[in-house]
Amino acid sequence: MTFMRNTRKCLVGKVFYDLTVLEYIGSKPATSTNPRKRPWYKCQCVCGKIIEICGKYLTCNHTKSCGCRKIIVADKQINSTLYKGTRPCLLKSTKVRGDNITQERNICLTRDGGFDVSMTIQGKRFRKYFVNINEAIIFRDNIKEKYAKPIIEEYYNNILPSPTCIKTIQ
Numbered sequence: 001m002t003f004m005r006n007t008r009k010c011l012v013g014k015v016f017y018d019l020t021v022l023e024y025i026g027s028k029p030a031t032s033t034n035p036r037k038r039p040w041y042k043c044q045c046v047c048g049k050i051i052e053i054c055g056k057y058l059t060c061n062h063t064k065s066c067g068c069r070k071i072i073v074a075d076k077q078i079n080s081t082l083y084k085g086t087r088p089c090l091l092k093s094t095k096v097r098g099d100n101i102t103q104e105r106n107i108c109l110t111r112d113g114g115f116d117v118s119m120t121i122q123g124k125r126f127r128k129y130f131v132n133i134n135e136a137i138i139f140r141d142n143i144k145e146k147y148a149k150p151i152i153e154e155y156y157n158n159i160l161p162s163p164t165c166i167k168t169i170q
């Protein structure tokens with residue numbers, strides 16, 4: 001009991017990464033599968049969200065935010081992950097290289113004034129020469145629609161970050 005009271009006292013006002021402990025809200029099981037009662041707290045995340053969380057997850061550094069931090073981390077992972085031999089973030093990107101005169105992704109101006117469409121999806125290389133830039137754009141967009149879009153959708157729909165062990169108060 002002494003331990004419980006001390007834990008209660010020492011956690012209120014403390015900051016655990018993005019979470020500031022506002023108040024002690026009572027004792028209840030940490031998870032639905034573990035009947036042992038633990039102190040719970042109301043915390044505010046740096047993003048402004050108020051959550052209720054079991055103190056255990058704060059003190060063991062398990063939970064560092066309301067879940068928004070996890071989403072940022074997941075986004076970073078998504079951005080560098082190789083999926084089915086390709087990087088979904090690059091397929092999704094519309095950013096054009098600074099030195100690209102055409103200002104169209106995957107389309108380069110050739111020496112004779114034509115346009116080279118060049119892209120690699122899942123190790124498959126697509127390359128075609130066009131005299132007209134509009135035809136080059138149509139070709140590129142068709143390749144994207146047919147080969148890149150299914151991978152992007154599959155990847156982004158299946159990987160959704162899910163914060164655990166916290167309860168969000170609306």
Ligand SMILES: [Zn+2]
Nearest residue numbers: 045047066068
């Ligand atoms: Zn947050």
